Amino acid sequence: MLNSFLKNKKHLTLLIALILLISCSSSDGGSNNDSGTMPSNLTVTTEISGISNDIPNGDGSGIVKFNINATNATSYKISFGDGNVQDFTSGIIDYTYKTAGTYSYIVKVTAYNGTNAISTSVTISINVTSVPVWSDEFNTNGAPNSSKWGFDIGTNNGWGNEEKQNYTNRSDNVKVENGFLKIITNKEDFQGSNYTSARLLSKGKFSIKYGKIEFRAKLPAGGGTWPALWMLGDNIGTAGWPACGEIDIMEHVGNQLNKIFGTLHYSGRSGGNADSTTKIISNATTEFHIYSIDWRATSINFYIDGILFKTVSNTSSLPFNQKFFIIINCAIGGNFGGAIDANFVSSTFEIDYVRVYN
Numbered sequence: 001m002l003n004s005f006l007k008n009k010k011h012l013t014l015l016i017a018l019i020l021l022i023s024c025s026s027s028d029g030g031s032n033n034d035s036g037t038m039p040s041n042l043t044v045t046t047e048i049s050g051i052s053n054d055i056p057n058g059d060g061s062g063i064v065k066f067n068i069n070a071t072n073a074t075s076y077k078i079s080f081g082d083g084n085v086q087d088f089t090s091g092i093i094d095y096t097y098k099t100a101g102t103y104s105y106i107v108k109v110t111a112y113n114g115t116n117a118i119s120t121s122v123t124i125s126i127n128v129t130s131v132p133v134w135s136d137e138f139n140t141n142g143a144p145n146s147s148k149w150g151f152d153i154g155t156n157n158g159w160g161n162e163e164k165q166n167y168t169n170r171s172d173n174v175k176v177e178n179g180f181l182k183i184i185t186n187k188e189d190f191q192g193s194n195y196t197s198a199r200l201l202s203k204g205k206f207s208i209k210y211g212k213i214e215f216r217a218k219l220p221a222g223g224g225t226w227p228a229l230w231m232l233g234d235n236i237g238t239a240g241w242p243a244c245g246e247i248d249i250m251e252h253v254g255n256q257l258n259k260i261f262g263t264l265h266y267s268g269r270s271g272g273n274a275d276s277t278t279k280i281i282s283n284a285t286t287e288f289h290i291y292s293i294d295w296r297a298t299s300i301n302f303y304i305d306g307i308l309f310k311t312v313s314n315t316s317s318l319p320f321n322q323k324f325f326i327i328i329n330c331a332i333g334g335n336f337g338g339a340i341d342a343n344f345v346s347s348t349f350e351i352d353y354v355r356v357y358n
Helices: 002-027 156-160
Strands: 040-048 063-071 075-079 085-088 092-096 101-113 116-128 132-136 165-167 174-177 180-190 193-197 199-201 211-218 225-233 246-251 259-265 275-280 289-295 299-304 307-313 324-332 346-357
Touching: 040 101, 040 116, 063 075, 063 101, 063 116, 085 092, 165 324, 180 324, 193 324, 211 225, 211 246, 225 346, 246 289, 246 299, 259 299, 259 307, 275 307, 324 346
Parallel strands: 165 193
Antiparallel strands: 040 063, 063 092, 075 085, 075 101, 101 116, 132 346, 174 180, 180 193, 180 346, 199 324, 211 289, 211 346, 225 246, 225 324, 246 259, 259 275, 289 299, 299 307
């Protein structure tokens, strides 16, 4: 019994000590666990810039003013519905949406007082106008603008495709004339090659992550010609191809007249296994057409003359979430260009403009 009593006494002593500790902690202002007063009456109003009866989704600037109020709130958090979240203490905040087009966003607002919080959501529809961020209109005769374009030069062992041309930066192969960039593919003996052409690239001068990229072009004619309007990932020097990603906005081969290819290359889907779609158009080599992509974090859409012909879902596992540079070229022959017409002498690839929008 004595042992039992002593054990119970120890338990009682520990219990009293614990009660005293809790009592002291509760009376100590530095250890007060009061979580604050619960906010209430949370309201959110929105003012979309330029909104009117005629333009119900705003003036295209993407600017929205949020007016937020809640009784007993000391801070707020707002999730704008486009992946961005911001904490703030004021009840007034201006925010600019940047994705071009008209979209609806569910905006969630949370009001806090200590650890107490209440939330509400509002839905807004807003229009954002595409804003040009880079272009070349090719309005100055002579060599292409060196602040925008560099060149790949030589044969480079067929550029990985057994191509037959030797790329140069001579005016015989590339020039700006009367408002057009002209890439001229010639049959000629040049430094051991039987054909010459040109390949321009914006690498190190301009690159972009997401946006609308648009070309207006008339394609060269002739069996074996292989013009392309395309893009490569900035990290090609470290990641290599195809891990860097490749976006072929437009490819055409003279041996398959009027068939336009839109293609993505990446690890697991490259070369003959690439993600490619074709569309037959009229007069590809005799008339100008507009070739473009709308490239977003969620998708890449391919268009010809404003008509959608290919959609690919973009995910974080793909390399299309980094900056890419632009390439314009015309190859001849090779694995994709195919047999070169024995009567081929010369053909010109004409580009009216390149325009890039946010």
